[in-house]
Amino acid sequence: MKRPTLLPIALALATFLLLTLALWPQDTPTATVVVASHDLGAGARLTPADLATVTLPAAQAPTDALADPDALVGQSLAVVRYAGEPITPKHLGPTLVLAPDERGIALTVQADTGLAGLLRPGMTVGLVATLQDPTAHRLFAKHLLENLRVLYVSPDFQARPAQPLDPAATPVPTAPAAPRLARQGVIVLAARTQPEPLVFESAQTILHRQLASEEAADSQTAPEPAPAPPDVRWAVPVELLAALNAADAAFTLVLSPADAQPFTSPGLELPTLLTQSAQE
Numbered sequence: 001m002k003r004p005t006l007l008p009i010a011l012a013l014a015t016f017l018l019l020t021l022a023l024w025p026q027d028t029p030t031a032t033v034v035v036a037s038h039d040l041g042a043g044a045r046l047t048p049a050d051l052a053t054v055t056l057p058a059a060q061a062p063t064d065a066l067a068d069p070d071a072l073v074g075q076s077l078a079v080v081r082y083a084g085e086p087i088t089p090k091h092l093g094p095t096l097v098l099a100p101d102e103r104g105i106a107l108t109v110q111a112d113t114g115l116a117g118l119l120r121p122g123m124t125v126g127l128v129a130t131l132q133d134p135t136a137h138r139l140f141a142k143h144l145l146e147n148l149r150v151l152y153v154s155p156d157f158q159a160r161p162a163q164p165l166d167p168a169a170t171p172v173p174t175a176p177a178a179p180r181l182a183r184q185g186v187i188v189l190a191a192r193t194q195p196e197p198l199v200f201e202s203a204q205t206i207l208h209r210q211l212a213s214e215e216a217a218d219s220q221t222a223p224e225p226a227p228a229p230p231d232v233r234w235a236v237p238v239e240l241l242a243a244l245n246a247a248d249a250a251f252t253l254v255l256s257p258a259d260a261q262p263f264t265s266p267g268l269e270l271p272t273l274l275t276q277s278a279q280e
Contacts, residue, residue, distance in 0.1 A: 018163065020186050031061035034069050036081040042121045043152045045076045045244045052088070080153075098233065102190040103238045110184045113252040119187060120263040123150045126190075129244050144198060145237055146256065149190040158187020187253075191237040198240075201230035201264040232262065235259035 037052040044050070049262040051069035065086055066072060078093025098104060119125070125148050244251070 001279070008192070025170065028057040030055050031058045031065060032067040032087050033061050033065040035084050035086050036095055038083045040081045041152055041154055042077055042080050046072050046074065046087075048073055054084070055208075062086050062088050064090060080171070081140060086237075088263075096265075100177040101193050102149075103193055104188050105238055105241050106186055107241065107251050108184055108186055109253060111157075111253050112189065113250065114185060115253050115255065119150060119153050119157070119253065121150050121152060123137050124148060124256070125150060126256050128236050128254060130250040130252065131247060131248075137269040139269070140267055141252075141270075142198075142200075143254075143263075143265055144240065145191075145196075146260070148237075150187060151190055152188035153187045157187070189241070191241055191244055193236055193238055195234045195236050198233045198235055199230050199264040200266055204268050279280075 032053050033056050035054050037050055040046075040050055048069065051072055053067065053069060065088055072092075075092045077087070077091055079091050081087050081091060115125075125142060127145045127148060128141055128143045130139065132139045192200055195205055
């Protein structure tokens, strides 16, 4: 009787061992990473409740990731971090401090009047206030303040990136995603505590001053009588903003160039504008 050859058995056993090794779960290196436990705005000072840790594949962890939340407690964020996003030393920055003659005051602005997600801490903005008298159907708008520093912007009021920084990375479980840009948001501005003039200057006065400047070189032109002085009212910006808040005023933020020219205005009452349009 012919003996069975051992070669097929050996080959089958080798194949089995190779398949077992190939399919056996491999230990993937991991790393512990500190992440934001909820949406955090730029300028926020980190507390233990703001931080959490997750375990990620080492290849997906930032190279400067931190594993210990205590290393971040008390630090301030220079940028917005959303829930589940890693917080590393590059995201930290100095907190914007108030000058002795400044106070922080919070305002609520709409997306279309709050620069549509463009606003960031450290910017300076001007402010137009709009007041409405529903009983008289009157609406009045006036540019009131300039050079207000932005201290804080709520995270849901800042435009988010269009997509994750690393689309190939495995998503980190987070809280339900918030809307990409909220319809309204809270901002904190540094408002001054010293009285400032609020100049209500008529359009005729402004035009007269411009014409006088253009004709100053013409010595043969007789100077026109000076117009009536502008109406000047003094107010402390902190109190002005608080009063407008209480009066349910609408705020429109405006960006200005670095070399912005100061200007005055009479303010705009909408019925007056409508009347002028009807007459034209």
